[in-house]
Every structure is written in C-alpha cells, then in structure tokens.
Amino acid sequence: MQQYFVKGEAISPVTIEDKDTIKHMFQVMRLAKGDQVVLVFDDGVKRLARVVNEAEYCFELLEDLPDQVELPVEVTIACGFPKGDKLEFLAQKTTELGASQLWAFPADWSVVKWDSKKLVKKVEKLQKIALGAAEQSKRNRVPEVTLFTHQADFLATLDSFDRILIAYEESAKEGERSALVEVLSSLSNGEKILFIFGPEGGLSPDEVAQFERKGGRKVGLGPRIMRAETAPLYALTSVSILRELM
Amino acid sequence: MQQYFVKGEAISPVTIEDKDTIKHMFQVMRLAKGDQVVLVFDDGVKRLARVVNEAEYCFELLEDLPDQVELPVEVTIACGFPKGDKLEFLAQKTTELGASQLWAFPADWSVVKWDSKKLVKKVEKLQKIALGAAEQSKRNRVPEVTLFTHQADFLATLDSFDRILIAYEESAKEGERSALVEVLSSLSNGEKILFIFGPEGGLSPDEVAQFERKGGRKVGLGPRIMRAETAPLYALTSVSILRELM
Numbered sequence: 254m255q256q257y258f259v260k261g262e263a264i265s266p267v268t269i270e271d272k273d274t275i276k277h278m279f280q281v282m283r284l285a286k287g288d289q290v291v292l293v294f295d296d297g298v299k300r301l302a303r304v305v306n307e308a309e310y311c312f313e314l315l316e317d318l319p320d321q322v323e324l325p326v327e328v329t330i331a332c333g334f335p336k337g338d339k340l341e342f343l344a345q346k347t348t349e350l351g352a353s354q355l356w357a358f359p360a361d362w363s364v365v366k367w368d369s370k371k372l373v374k375k376v377e378k379l380q381k382i383a384l385g386a387a388e389q390s391k392r393n394r395v396p397e398v399t400l401f402t403h404q405a406d407f408l409a410t411l412d413s414f415d416r417i418l419i420a421y422e423e424s425a426k427e428g429e430r431s432a433l434v435e436v437l438s439s440l441s442n443g444e445k446i447l448f449i450f451g452p453e454g455g456l457s458p459d460e461v462a463q464f465e466r467k468g469g470r471k472v473g474l475g476p477r478i479m480r481a482e483t484a485p486l487y488a489l490t491s492v493s494i495l496r497e498l499m
Numbered sequence: 500m501q502q503y504f505v506k507g508e509a510i511s512p513v514t515i516e517d518k519d520t521i522k523h524m525f526q527v528m529r530l531a532k533g534d535q536v537v538l539v540f541d542d543g544v545k546r547l548a549r550v551v552n553e554a555e556y557c558f559e560l561l562e563d564l565p566d567q568v569e570l571p572v573e574v575t576i577a578c579g580f581p582k583g584d585k586l587e588f589l590a591q592k593t594t595e596l597g598a599s600q601l602w603a604f605p606a607d608w609s610v611v612k613w614d615s616k617k618l619v620k621k622v623e624k625l626q627k628i629a630l631g632a633a634e635q636s637k638r639n640r641v642p643e644v645t646l647f648t649h650q651a652d653f654l655a656t657l658d659s660f661d662r663i664l665i666a667y668e669e670s671a672k673e674g675e676r677s678a679l680v681e682v683l684s685s686l687s688n689g690e691k692i693l694f695i696f697g698p699e700g701g702l703s704p705d706e707v708a709q710f711e712r713k714g715g716r717k718v719g720l721g722p723r724i725m726r727a728e729t730a731p732l733y734a735l736t737s738v739s740i741l742r743e744l745m
Contacts, residue, residue: 322722349724349725350723389724390726431745433744476743477596477638478635478637479595479596480595483592486729486732490737491740494721497722498677498679498721
C-alpha cells in the first residue's frame with residue numbers, strides 16, 4: 254500500500270498540506286473517497302488512513318500499524334563531499350538501507366567546493382530524494398540530510414555519538430578484518446553510531462588523527478577497494494546483518 | 500598501483516594486445532620504460548610487471564604478489580531483466596562487492612523485452628564495465644556477465660549450484676530474518692551460490708515455485724523494502740560480512 258510522510262502530530266481527521274504529497278496522492282495515484290493509504294507522522298508510527306474528502310485532501314485515521322523497520326541503532330553516514338551526483342545516489346540508497354542521517358562535509362581531499370548558497374539548494378534536493386526513498390522502502394522515518402559548510406562544524410558534532418567508526422581503506426589492505434564486526438556486535442540498541450567516509454581520494458592522515466582523538470576507530474570494510482559511494486552501503490548492510498538478522 | 504587484466508597465461512616477457520588496455524596504459528597513464536604496474540592473467544594471480552619497451556607494449560614480470568581479495572565462496576547474482584540502465588549499475592557495483600558472475604534473465608514480470616541482437620551488445624557493454632570495476636577494486640578476477648535469451652536456459656543452469664537463494668520480499672514482510680544468516684553460515688569455502696532477484700515487480704509465484712523445485716530457498720534481506728538494484732548489493736555484502744569478516 255502507498256505510504257506518505259506527513260509533518261506534525263497524528264490527529265484524525267487530517268488535511269494534507271504539502272503540495273508534492275497532494276500532487277502524488279490525487280494526480281498521480283488518483284485517490285478517491287474511501288481509498289486507503291498509510292500515513293506516517295512525526296512519531297514514526299504507521300497508520301492506516303482513508304480518504305474522506307478528496308477535494309479537501311482530507312483523511313481519517315483508521316488504525317495504528319505495528320510495522321517497524323528502523324535499524325535498532327541510529328546510524329549517521331558522514332561523507333567527505335564527493336564529486337558529481339554521488340550524494341544524490343547516497344541519499345536514495347542510504348535511505349533504503351536504513352540510515353538515520355546522511356551528512357557530508359568538506360574533507361581535506363574533496364575536489365568540489367560548494368558555497369553556502371549551493372549547499373542550501375543541494376540539501377533541499379537531497380532531502381526530497383530521501384523522502385521519496387523512505388516512502389518507497391516503507392521506512393518509519395525520513396533520514397535527515399545535513400551538509401556542513403565548514404569541517405570544524407562537523408568535528409564539533411562528534412561528541413554527540415556513542416561510537417565513531419572511520420572507514421579506512423588502509424585497514425583493508427593491512428588485513429584488518431574484524432574490528433567492524435567487533436564494534437557492531439558490542440553495541441546496545443538505541444546507540445548513536447557515526448560512520449565517516451572520505452571523498453574519492455580518501456581521508457587525509459590529519460583528518461584520521463582528528464577523528465581518532467575524538468574517539469573514532471578505524472575499521473576495514475572487507476578486502477576489496479570500494480568506490481566512495483559504495484562503502485556507505487556496505488557499512489549500513491553490515492549493521493543490518495549484525496543487528497537485525499543475527 | 501594501477502592494475503590491468505591480461506588474457507592468457509603469465510609468461511615473461513608479455514606483449515599487451517588488447518587495444519583498450521594499451522590505450523589506458525600508454526595514452527592515459529603514459530607509462531614509460533621502467534614504470535611498474537600489476538598484471539593479472541587468467542590464473543588470477545597478481546604480478547608486479549615493469550615496462551621494458553613502451554613502443555611494443557612489452558612488460559617483464561617481476562614477482563608474484565600475495566594479494567587475494569576474492570570472496571571465499573563463488574557468488575552468482577541473477578536478476579530478472581530490470582528497466583533502464585540498472586544492469587550497468589549492477590555490473591559496476593556487484594564487481595566491487597566481489598561477485599563471480601552477473602546474470603540476468605527475462606523474468607515473468609520483466610517489462611523490458613530484449614532480442615538476441617540487443618543482448619549481445621548489452622553483454623559486451625556490461626563486460627567492459629565489469630572489467631573496469633574489477634581493475635579499480637583490485638579484484639583477482641573479472642566477473643563473467645551472461646544474459647539469457649530464454650528463461651528456460653536460465654532454469655537449466657540451476658543444477659550446477661551448491662545453494663540457491665531466492666531473494667523474496669514477502670519473506671521480509673513475514674518477519675523471516677534468519678534464513679540468510681543460517682544458510683551463509685553453513686557454507687563451505689569454494690561452494691557455488693546463486694542469488695536470484697526479481698525485476699522491479701518481483702518474481703512471480705510460478706517462478707518462485709520453479710526455483711524452489713530446483714532446491715532454491717527463500718530468504719529475506721532485512722525488514723526494509725529495497726529497490727531491485729539495491730538488493731543484490733545487500734546480498735553480496737552479507738556474504739562478505741559472514742564469510743570474510745567473521
């Protein structure tokens with residue numbers, strides 16, 4: 254069944270106000286009186302809802318659904334600004350794979366330079382992609398997208414995480430294969446995990462040292478070299494395997 | 500160090516004959532006498548090699564390298580023909596994540612119809628993408644790409660696998676979360692595993708029944724709904740986590 258996120262509290266009846274959502278509901282899906290959809294409000298609970306008046310975009314809420322598909326730990330994926338449209342790709346794929354937040358920051362070896370104006374537009378675009386992907390993958394929440402103008406602002410947030418994992422290619426080359434499993438197996442549900450990834454050229458030794466001073470731990474993601482936009486998918490899947498399936 | 504795949508046996512000195520490889524070596528990378536690269540022949544062993552004559556594309560082999568990054572089981576990813584350029588995406592990403600083979604077949608609910616002529620061209624293109632990705636991710640072998648004209652031909656190959664896993668969305672919805680881990684944990688190294696994925700609309704009940712008659716087992720890939728092109732990445736990562744990292 255089609256799912257939509259609606260900002261605010263769940264109070265029945267509800268009138269949809271977001272233009273894109275209205276367009277998808279009543280122009281693309283052509284919902285009519287009596288049709289049912291799933292609505293997800295700020296509390297992340299999925300609710301079965303029925304159209305009571307399509308001209309006024311009005312739904313009544315029928316029942317809460319038990320469906321809960323969020324990862325048992327909160328995972329933030331933070332990437333050094335990558336080239337091209339890789340963040341767009343990541344906004345979609347990290348949402349499908351259960352990320353709580355997608356962050357990016359100007360890394361020492363990031364090639365692209367984005368000013369504040371560009372960043373505002375880019376966040377808007379990425380947030381829309383995350384919303385669409387969250388609806389399609391039936392998430393209970395939409396990942397929040399944040400792009401940092403300055404690396405220092407990103408560094409300042411590191412204290413708010415329970416664990417910081419630095420994806421480090423050299424770890425893979427050195428044959429270090431177990432740190433990822435070790436850390437993920439030792440988590441408690443509800444912990445906040447930050448995975449940090451470099452841009453195409455990787456993280457600089459300075460960056461790695463800074464992240465380590467903040468408690469970050471280098472982890473390898475298997476023996477193969479992955480592209481900058483593939484490694485976060487591996488990381489999120491590893492959380493799913495170790496925390497959801499095992 | 501730059502890595503190239505070279506068809507044939509490793510006999511020193513070696514003259515490179517593939518035009519694309521020559522172009523990348525001597526025009527893009529501008530290799531000159533004395534420069535070193537890694538060459539990988541049909542045996543999958545990486546060998547350090549040095550240019551002895553750039554005008555004749557000639558290298559001498561210096562030493563075998565111990566670097567081995569192949570998954571300990573052979574994984575074939577088979578997808579129902581998906582829409583658009585998703586197979587191109589999959590050729591790159593499944594190579595990065597360690598697949599041995601990428602297959603696709605006309606599934607009951609595949610929307611696209613590709614004739615034999617189109618398939619020949621498409622295989623060629625996908626095989627090139629896999630080659631490039633295998634060089635970049637420093638694989639020991641290049642995944643083989645096969646596109647089946649008829650579903651029956653695909654079905655006829657199923658007997659050649661040790662395990663057949665059917666990625667089945669309904670398994671995820673039914674809360675089935677452990678079959679994937681159970682099967683992957685019970686493998687012996689060297690086994691041949693086939694993962695089957697539907698196109699966007701999924702596998703038909705008929706297809707699932709046929710695969711099950713051939714010994715296939717339905718497995719869920721976590722609780723979230725993934726797009727057709729994302730599920731194979733989750734599957735390959737699960738093999739890496741369970742067979743390489745644990």
